[in-house]
Amino acid sequence: MSSNRKLEPSSLSLNDLPWQIVYNNDRCSLCGQCTAVCPVKAIELSVFQKRIIKISIKKDKNQVNEYDTFYGISQKTRVENACIGCAMCTLVCPNDAIAPIKNPGLDRLKFHVNQQGIPRRRGGRRNSSQSILDRIKFTRISMLTDPALDAGRHEFEMRTLLGRVLSPRENMKRLREKGWIPPVREIYPLIIGGMSFGALSPTMWEGLQMGVAYLNEELGMPVRMCTGEGGCPPRLLRSRFLKYVILQIASGYFGWDEIIHAIPHMKEDPCAIEIKYGQGAKPGDGGLLMWHKVNKLIAAIRGVPAGISLPSPPTHQTQYSIEESVAKMILSMSMAWGFRVPVYPKISASSTSLAVLNNLTRNDYASGLAIDGEDGGTGAAYAVSMDHMGHPIASCIRDNYLDLIKIGKQNEIPIFAGGGIGKNGNLAANAAALIMLGASGVQIGKYAMQAAAGCVGTEEDRCNVCNVGICPKGITSQDPRLYRRLDPEDVAQRIVDLFVSFDTELKKIVAPLGRSTSLPIGMSDALGIDDHAAAERLSIKYVV
Amino acid sequence: MCRLFALTSNDPVSPMLAIKALDVMKEGHDGSGMGLLLQGLGGPFEEMKEAPILSGIFSEEGIRRLDLFMMDQGFLTKYKISLKIPKKPVEGIPRRGLYLIRAYELPEGWDMLDQDEISKRLMLIRLKIREMGEEKKDMIVFSFWPDTIMIKEIGDPMHLAEYLGLDRKELHARVIMAQGRQNTNYAIDLYACHPFFIKGYCTMTNGENTAFTPIKDFLTSRDFPGYSGYQSDSEVFTHILHYSMVGLDLGIDAYKHVITPLQEDDLQKHPDAQFLSHLKRTCRPLIIDGPNCVIGTLPDHSMFMVQDRKKLRPGVVGGKPGMFGFSSEICGLDAVIPDRDKTKDIQPMYIDTAIVSPERQEVKICRQTASLNLPL
Numbered sequence: 001m002s003s004n005r006k007l008e009p010s011s012l013s014l015n016d017l018p019w020q021i022v023y024n025n026d027r028c029s030l031c032g033q034c035t036a037v038c039p040v041k042a043i044e045l046s047v048f049q050k051r052i053i054k055i056s057i058k059k060d061k062n063q064v065n066e067y068d069t070f071y072g073i074s075q076k077t078r079v080e081n082a083c084i085g086c087a088m089c090t091l092v093c094p095n096d097a098i099a100p101i102k103n104p105g106l107d108r109l110k111f112h113v114n115q116q117g118i119p120r121r122r123g124g125r126r127n128s129s130q131s132i133l134d135r136i137k138f139t140r141i142s143m144l145t146d147p148a149l150d151a152g153r154h155e156f157e158m159r160t161l162l163g164r165v166l167s168p169r170e171n172m173k174r175l176r177e178k179g180w181i182p183p184v185r186e187i188y189p190l191i192i193g194g195m196s197f198g199a200l201s202p203t204m205w206e207g208l209q210m211g212v213a214y215l216n217e218e219l220g221m222p223v224r225m226c227t228g229e230g231g232c233p234p235r236l237l238r239s240r241f242l243k244y245v246i247l248q249i250a251s252g253y254f255g256w257d258e259i260i261h262a263i264p265h266m267k268e269d270p271c272a273i274e275i276k277y278g279q280g281a282k283p284g285d286g287g288l289l290m291w292h293k294v295n296k297l298i299a300a301i302r303g304v305p306a307g308i309s310l311p312s313p314p315t316h317q318t319q320y321s322i323e324e325s326v327a328k329m330i331l332s333m334s335m336a337w338g339f340r341v342p343v344y345p346k347i348s349a350s351s352t353s354l355a356v357l358n359n360l361t362r363n364d365y366a367s368g369l370a371i372d373g374e375d376g377g378t379g380a381a382y383a384v385s386m387d388h389m390g391h392p393i394a395s396c397i398r399d400n401y402l403d404l405i406k407i408g409k410q411n412e413i414p415i416f417a418g419g420g421i422g423k424n425g426n427l428a429a430n431a432a433a434l435i436m437l438g439a440s441g442v443q444i445g446k447y448a449m450q451a452a453a454g455c456v457g458t459e460e461d462r463c464n465v466c467n468v469g470i471c472p473k474g475i476t477s478q479d480p481r482l483y484r485r486l487d488p489e490d491v492a493q494r495i496v497d498l499f500v501s502f503d504t505e506l507k508k509i510v511a512p513l514g515r516s517t518s519l520p521i522g523m524s525d526a527l528g529i530d531d532h533a534a535a536e537r538l539s540i541k542y543v544v
Numbered sequence: 545m546c547r548l549f550a551l552t553s554n555d556p557v558s559p560m561l562a563i564k565a566l567d568v569m570k571e572g573h574d575g576s577g578m579g580l581l582l583q584g585l586g587g588p589f590e591e592m593k594e595a596p597i598l599s600g601i602f603s604e605e606g607i608r609r610l611d612l613f614m615m616d617q618g619f620l621t622k623y624k625i626s627l628k629i630p631k632k633p634v635e636g637i638p639r640r641g642l643y644l645i646r647a648y649e650l651p652e653g654w655d656m657l658d659q660d661e662i663s664k665r666l667m668l669i670r671l672k673i674r675e676m677g678e679e680k681k682d683m684i685v686f687s688f689w690p691d692t693i694m695i696k697e698i699g700d701p702m703h704l705a706e707y708l709g710l711d712r713k714e715l716h717a718r719v720i721m722a723q724g725r726q727n728t729n730y731a732i733d734l735y736a737c738h739p740f741f742i743k744g745y746c747t748m749t750n751g752e753n754t755a756f757t758p759i760k761d762f763l764t765s766r767d768f769p770g771y772s773g774y775q776s777d778s779e780v781f782t783h784i785l786h787y788s789m790v791g792l793d794l795g796i797d798a799y800k801h802v803i804t805p806l807q808e809d810d811l812q813k814h815p816d817a818q819f820l821s822h823l824k825r826t827c828r829p830l831i832i833d834g835p836n837c838v839i840g841t842l843p844d845h846s847m848f849m850v851q852d853r854k855k856l857r858p859g860v861v862g863g864k865p866g867m868f869g870f871s872s873e874i875c876g877l878d879a880v881i882p883d884r885d886k887t888k889d890i891q892p893m894y895i896d897t898a899i900v901s902p903e904r905q906e907v908k909i910c911r912q913t914a915s916l917n918l919p920l
Binding site: 181522 | 755757758762804819828832834
């Protein structure tokens with residue numbers, strides 16, 4: 001703009017943006033790949049004018065005053081075109097001529113992402129790299145008091161139980177009397193948490209499923225994956241692979257018409273049913289699939305019209321009390337599969353989690369409790385929910401586990417932890433810490449997207465456009481031009497890599513602690529942290 | 545790693561036999577303590593099989609408080625042994641008060657009670673005395689049970705035996721368990737000294753228990769007052785034994801299935817696969833991760849040895865009809881039963897439970913892959 005024009009309140013300069021494009025004109029070949037790939041059209045081909053003035057004190061020399069033009073890339077500063085830092089331009093540039101860099105100062109974009117009165121909505125994460133889990137150390141190392149084990153060669157049984165486990169006496173009584181014993185699944189303690197078909201692209205979902213099937217059938221690792229709230233493709237419902245799947249039902253009941261109708265045709269029972277009451281990224285808010293992603297296929301699977309946004313209610317509509325929402329729903333879902341399938345609720349971590357847990361302890365049909373912490377990711381949510389709502393996972397899991405110990409039911413209701421596990425790349429260490437704090441297993445989402453599909457999101461508000469279907473990696477897009485970038489076979493391969501390497505790292509943690517024959521759930525004496533208040537809060541050792 | 549020796553004999557023998565075995569395994573303990581259990585007592589106690597015997601260490605004030613308390617409960621002293629301590633102190637052995645071994649008449653009215661109720665009351669009284677002692681530091685109680693004596697003290701086992709004068713006829717027993725401690729804690733608490741005893745079940749263990757915390761959490765939440773203490777991570781082995789045999793009505797052949805269940809492939813091939821899968825799941829927090837060798841006795845005076853899944857600790861069982869020894873090392877066994885057929889010595893492996901029944905005729909090996917006597 002020129003200096004004498006009027007300014008709009010949201011007229012921003014490059015300096016106001018969180019991500020700034022650094023562009024080297026000398027290296028650019030003007031191939032146009034960067035502008036084509038940019039998901040938010042933050043950059044464009046521009047014509048620049050340059051004035052060249054050459055003057056000399058010698059009279060006989062020509063004085064030059066001419067204008068030259070050249071072509072290059074310019075960054076837009078409009079709010080809707082602000083660079084998201086995904087660096088796809090860098091990825092496609094053949095000459096390393098372009099890259100986004102994080103604004104080292106405070107950006108001003110944040111004050112303007114509410115045009116037309118609509119607050120910012122995004123996908124992704126909380127955008128905070130702080131992690132109490134990363135600070136937990138494993139301090140109880142066996143060396144001479146006990147021989148440390150060889151993680152590479154010793155035998156390990158690193159499995160967990162999903163399902164209601166009765167007390168030994170009650171279980172024996174029911175065995176004797178041939179009574180009903182709740183179903184229990186023996187599974188791998190790292191679970192791929194609920195990410196829906198719809199939130200994820202078809203190629204990503206297919207890749208995850210193939211990876212899970214390979215881990216189970218070729219490597220003997222009983223890995224399970226949750227569907228999230230979006231139904232399940234009909235062919236999968238009728239296949240033998242359903243046993244590796246945890247079907248999720250949430251407040252929108254999307255896809256459940258299809259699932260219920262498929263029950264008589266199921267060759268296998270699903271691994272479990274997860275009833276989602278809340279998620280860590282947006283506690284107290286329902287699921288959200290924005291209209292951009294509701295194409296014909298997604299609409300068909302979910303049983304809704306295409307092209308409309310699908311906000312799930314914040315609560316199940318049958319709910320007017322915890323008895324209704326938890327007890328009756330668990331019972332209904334159990335009944336649908338003849339009491340052969342574990343059914344458990346998933347809630348967001350909250351200071352009210354204990355109340356839910358206490359309610360579950362009195363319900364024989366409740367098979368566990370999944371708790372999702374504030375660092376949980378999502379495909380779409382209001383930024384204010386993601387940034388400010390929720391409860392850290394570590395203390396919530398600990399409180400719940402210690403509560404179960406008080407009533408002697410710590411082995412009876414498994415607690416699964418989710419939200420921010422491996423957020424800074426330390427997946428096995430974070431998972432082991434949560435298990436030793438009392439979790440029976442952990443659920444991951446973002447980590448799988450990053451490791452298995454190259455999601456570019458980071459805790460620095462990078463990308464985060466999963467909600468509008470323009471995922472540059474094709475992970476969360478329903479646009480074939482984008483999701484074709486992702487080969488499901490490659491995703492499957494990376495899922496296998498992820499689980500196999502996690503398994504080795506988990507053994508590298510538990511072996512020096514002298515543990516191999518059972519998952520060290522609640523082995524809190526192995527943990528220490530360099531923060532006195534945190535140590536006290538988590539009932540672990542304070543170490544400096 | 546501590547050294548352990550247990551002896552089971554048809555005829556009462558001197559506890560010095562077991563202490564001699566500890567002495568030859570001396571490089572494995574450091575004088576930080578000895579624990580001794582004597583059952584199937586000979587001598588005067590033979591005539592009073594029903595009378596509970598209180599074993600412990602008491603200061604003068606402690607004895608006064610004990611007498612008042614026991615009288616209050618209606619117990620009368622029936623018989624006692626005084627262990628006379630030399631006036632001259634022995635290096636490495638602390639000076640304490642009275643080492644008490646006292647048999648009591650059951651209170652009036654208790655003969656109307658069934659055995660379970662009597663057992664429960666005896667345990668609660670032991671726990672109460674322990675609590676009183678911990679409060680004023682004037683009483684330490686090891687056991688309060690019929691036909692059972694326990695002695696624990698810091699010091700080299702042989703020096704302790706001389707110091708306490710253990711080579712006496714009144715202490716001859718058919719079942720003897722002895723542990724020489726290898727201390728890995730700076731503060732030595734006598735309550736951390738093996739063997740551990742609860743209602744007729746007794747075990748001693750070597751090796752550290754890496755799964756201690758979840759096991760302790762499980763036991764303490766069973767709403768059973770006897771599952772307490774835990775100054776040593778090995779005390780849980782005794783309580784798991786009691787829980788599996790009394791709480792779950794299982795046999796000794798199932799103990800190993802509780803502490804070190806079979807892995808999935810072997811489990812599915814087992815004749816009792818269904819039962820064992822359920823047992824493994826429901827008792828999951830009781831899985832020990834070793835490495836541990838556990839030696840124990842049951843109320844019927846059967847004696848057993850089990851190894852954990854890793855089998856990283858030594859342990860050997862051998863003997864002759866009428867007398868069998870369970871030892872950390874072969875040299876310990878050689879010192880006590882040199883005339884046995886050594887070719888029949890057994891070193892139980894990771895799926896074995898070695899059991900000598902009260903008849904003491906042979907060592908029975910119960911393999912974990914064999915079918916079980918189930919309470920179904």
